[in-house]
Amino acid sequence: MHRSTVICSLTIAALFSCVAGVATLEKRQASDSGIPTVDDVTNPVCKPFVAIRDAIMGDIFHAGGRCNDNARAAIRLSFHDAGTFSLSLEAAGEDNGGADGSFLVDPDEVLRTENNGMQNIVALLKPLPERFNVSAGDVLHLAGTLAVLACPGGPVVNTYVGRGPVKNVNPHNLIPDTHDTIPNIIDRFNDMGISVREAMALIGSHTCARQRFVDQAFANDTFDTTPEIWDIRFYSETKRNESDPGVFRLPSDLGFAQNSLTKDDYNRFVGSLSTQEDWAREYADAHEKMSLLGQDVKTLTDCTEIMPETIHLRDITVTSSGGAVDPAVDPGKLEAEIQRTRSIWLQ
Ligand code: HEM
Ligand SMILES: *[C@@H]1O[C@H](CO)[C@@H](O)[C@H](O)[C@H]1NC(C)=O
Ligand SMILES: *[C@@H]1O[C@H](CO)[C@@H](O)[C@H](O)[C@H]1NC(C)=O
Ligand SMILES: *[C@@H]1O[C@H](CO)[C@@H](O)[C@H](O)[C@H]1NC(C)=O
Numbered sequence: 001m002h003r004s005t006v007i008c009s010l011t012i013a014a015l016f017s018c019v020a021g022v023a024t025l026e027k028r029q030a031s032d033s034g035i036p037t038v039d040d041v042t043n044p045v046c047k048p049f050v051a052i053r054d055a056i057m058g059d060i061f062h063a064g065g066r067c068n069d070n071a072r073a074a075i076r077l078s079f080h081d082a083g084t085f086s087l088s089l090e091a092a093g094e095d096n097g098g099a100d101g102s103f104l105v106d107p108d109e110v111l112r113t114e115n116n117g118m119q120n121i122v123a124l125l126k127p128l129p130e131r132f133n134v135s136a137g138d139v140l141h142l143a144g145t146l147a148v149l150a151c152p153g154g155p156v157v158n159t160y161v162g163r164g165p166v167k168n169v170n171p172h173n174l175i176p177d178t179h180d181t182i183p184n185i186i187d188r189f190n191d192m193g194i195s196v197r198e199a200m201a202l203i204g205s206h207t208c209a210r211q212r213f214v215d216q217a218f219a220n221d222t223f224d225t226t227p228e229i230w231d232i233r234f235y236s237e238t239k240r241n242e243s244d245p246g247v248f249r250l251p252s253d254l255g256f257a258q259n260s261l262t263k264d265d266y267n268r269f270v271g272s273l274s275t276q277e278d279w280a281r282e283y284a285d286a287h288e289k290m291s292l293l294g295q296d297v298k299t300l301t302d303c304t305e306i307m308p309e310t311i312h313l314r315d316i317t318v319t320s321s322g323g324a325v326d327p328a329v330d331p332g333k334l335e336a337e338i339q340r341t342r343s344i345w346l347q
Contacts, residue, residue, distance in 0.1 A: 033343040034309040046303035049142065049161055052132050053306055056143050057150065058345040060124045066338065067151035067208045067228045073121035075151075075205050077103060078144025078291060080115055081137075084170040085192050085293035095168040098294020101136030104129060105166045114175045116213045137163030141291040145307070148287065151208040152311040152334055153230030155280040157287045159307060160300040167294065178214060178252040182259040185252060192293060198286040200265035203256060204279055205287075207234035211248050221248035229329055231313060232276050235269040276313055311337045 038050045061071045084097030103109050103122050110122045121143075128139045138161045148154035176185040189199040206223040207230055215221075224234040225244050238249055239257040256262045269279045292300070316333040339346070 034341050035344055036306055036308075041303075041305055043301065043303065043305065045161065045301045046306050048132065048134070049138075049303050049306050052128060052134065052139065052142060053146060054345065055128065055132075056125075056146050057308075057342075060121075060143070061147065061150045061345070067147075067154075067230070069210075070121055070124065071147040071150040072208050072210065072227075073118050074125075074143040074147035075208065077118050077121055077125075078141055078147075078287075079202070079205075080118065080175055081140055081170070082290045082293045083176075083192060084174040086171065086174060087191050087193055089171060090294075095171055096294060097170045097174065098167060099137055099141055099291050100163060100165075100167045100294060101129070101138070101140040102166045102168065102170050104136035104140055106169045109170055112172070113213075114177070134161065135163045136166055137295070144291060145287065148205070148230070148283075149308055149310060151228070151230040152316065152329070152338065153276070153280070153313045154208075154310065155230075155284040156304065156307050156310050157284045157291070158302060158304045159288075160292065160295075160297065161303050162300040163295055176252065178250045180252065182252070182255045182261055186261050192290075194286070194290065196262055197265045197268075197282075198289065200256060200262060200269065201279065201282040201286045202290065203253065203266075204232065204234055204269060204283055206238075206250070206253060207231055211250070214250065215248065218248050221246055223248060223250065223253065226329070229313070230280075231329075232269050232271065232279050235266065235279075236271075239267070239270055273314055273317065280310075309341055311341055 036050070038047050041047050041050060056074075061068060061074075078099075081101060081103050082097075082099035085099070086096045089096040103115075103118070104126050109115060110119050125139055125143055128134075129136045132139070141163075142159060142161070145157040145159045148157055174188065176188050180188075186196055186199065189196070194202070208227055209223045210220050210227065211223070212219045224231075224237050225247055226233050234253075235257075237244065237247070238253045241249060241254060241257075256266045269275060271278075311334075313329065316329050316337055318328050318330045
């Protein structure tokens, strides 16, 4: 990250640079937080996205350093937008979904049963493409990659812009249902162009998730014991099928941990702090791929330089648990990292 330091020596000439230094104080504070400013961003194509980033992190994810309902919904939304991509439909010359932001344009997609729970995030993101004169796909998928960072522990996912207008309304019945069989779910991921290994990395986003509609008697139950933290507990807890109060196990997630098609790739993410780093990297690669389904990356611009830094769990775990399985987060260290790295978005 860029850190400009103003050094004032006691010469007359240098006084001018000291004065100039005062004028840029505000800018330097933002830079010191690790959050790139418009001036820090080198690619002109990416500069306008700094304001969109701030609207999403500051206004929509409110307390920008934390994983809240809107951030969790934005992650799921990026999957439901992109996950209707279909190689077989594409080969047949039919509408094939993809990461195009159609949710923000077609009024009916969010009303489908499979998309229940995303009405709020869609309503919040909908005005942004017109307000900032960018495509719906760019807004939706920037929101998704920012949301991952809003959940402490979440990695930087390479983030591209330049998607064109929405291609088509998402085809129906292509988002996997939790009651589908594991082979059917895996077939569907393959038809998206997503491998089992990538799918098992992506499913770890259920570390920051709640359910409302699978079983309404357990509305708001989470999928692991730490829904505010982007950690690998989801994998180990689901594998053990522990019964924790307020935690819900999706049939498909329990299946991934057991089924011969998926369990080896799933189990790669059951482990310790170093496993957390492996998962974060693989998740980031798989999410990047997901956010580009149906898009031609050669026509897009990599704007990853606008993203804030990640909050590494290795920096915020309780000292005694270094390297242990499922290390616990120290709340004081977490708060200090949020204040340090997300300052401009905190209210
Ligand atoms: C086999 C594939 C998947 C199935 C069957 C599945 C199923 C579900 C279900 C049933 C919910 C709860 C919805 C509700 O009742 O409110 C949920 C939530 C969620 N899913 Fe998935 N999911 C899958 C894959 C993914 C992927 C690939 C991602 C992202 C990379 C993802 C991200 C999320 C998130 C973040 C939530 C929480 C949303 C919130 O708290 O509002 N899921 N998923
Ligand atoms: C919006 O962006 C397009 C290019 O993507 C440009 O041609 C157009 O002039 C812009 N409109 C406004 C109002 O800035
Ligand atoms: C679930 O959480 C939402 C806020 O996110 C709240 O409005 C709702 O009342 C909660 N439902 C239950 C059953 O706790
Ligand atoms: C998980 O545990 C519940 C009871 O808590 C049990 O009903 C269910 O069969 C278990 N599922 C698996 C896949 O082990």
